[in-house]
Amino acid sequence: MRSKVGVVFGLTQPLLYLVLFGPLLSRVGGVQGAGGGNTWRAFVPGILVQLALFGAGFVGFGLIADLRSGVVERLRVTPVSRLALLLGRVLCDTLMLVVQAVLLLAAGVLLGLRAPLWGIVAGLVFVALLALSIASLSYVLAMMTRVEDAFAPLLSTVTLPLMLLSGIILPMSMAPGWLDAVSRFTPFRYVVDAARAAFRGDFSSSAMLEGAAVTVVLVVASVALGTHRFRKENT
Template identity: 40%
Template sequence: MKVLRDTWLIFQRNMLLMLRSPLWVVLGIAQPVVYLILFAPLLKPALNAPTMLDAYRVYVPGMLVALAIGGGLYVGFGLLGDLANGSIERARVTSVSRVALLLGRALRDVVTVLVQAVIITVLSLPFGLILNVGYILLGYAILALISLAAAAISYGIAIKVNNANVLGQVINNVAQPLMLLSGTLLPLTLAPLWLKTVADYNPFNWAVTGMRKLYAGYPGDVHVWGSIVFCGAVVVVAIVWSSSLFARSVK
């Protein structure tokens, strides 16, 4: 219970700090909106989609997963900043759980991604995207798992390297293959067999496929529930790994 209470307190503090800088909303969705307007229309002829609605049902879910992966993986820079300015050091003298210090931050990052996802979904409606509200909420649950896993991984790497320049290189080397093997921009049904075989072992590829099935109106598809199971497993492993690193580094 103490960990849960401390996590909630840290989450509240980080949310208040974030709300003081509302510019994050614009910066977070600027690039996805540009892709939504300029890239998504190209998918209709490229995929031989019957309508633009079909094209957006392919593109928007992939873009949301890319937002969750990218938004989560780059939060480690904030942790390095707090380590440098001494805010984490000051927390050492309190009785707050070390695990809660990490989880509270990660949950703040999840809320950030979900708010951005809601905005992008609303902006997609004028382009003809029509969705079932229940399917959208289930999709957001998948996005929350992805964001939480990515944030935990980013915090773990940040603690491990403890250098912003090195962190940037490592995150780029992790993010690019993850996104390419997830089919976030184009479905991997267009890929050669060897690439599809490799992608089958990527939990985030299951998430993208599951999201697309949801947006197409198939909530019972194996990829929907498989993505929840696989991404949930990644969340557990990532949190255990990053929490152990954080607990050892912040005594």
């Protein structure tokens, strides 16, 4: 939260996708019909999930700096609960991401996104919970690798396939059978589909339910893993 510059710079990449790539998609989008007439409805949720994936994915770098300066160790000697040590960071990251997501949504509306308000709010909740899980996992990876040189390549190896397989840019419904099957094994796909359903106002769809279930499992698992790691963290 210390750097307001960070909020803005984190936004550049998704904003560029939105402005420079989005309009292309609205030309071809009619054929696929994934957005239910408005391609922005399909595209913006994807970009939001991408924001969560990359924005929250990189928070581990901050932890590596804190590991090195001894801040983490100093906090671990205090009586504060290990869950709080994790959540303090993760919630701060999530809040920052929600602020970015709202700004991105505003840009989307300017470009032509039309979606029911409740759908947008539900989509934001999905993105926030996803960011929370990804931030926790990013901290787990950072604590395992401990140095930027190892963390950075690991991060890109993990995030890029996850991004491509989740159907962020184009819906996975367009994928050939094998690709669709593979993508079913990545949790983010369900979150993207659920956010898209939410933007369509399709609250009772199976995509929505699956997405909600996957998100809850993801949040619980990643926070449990993160807390465990903060408790065990040593060397």
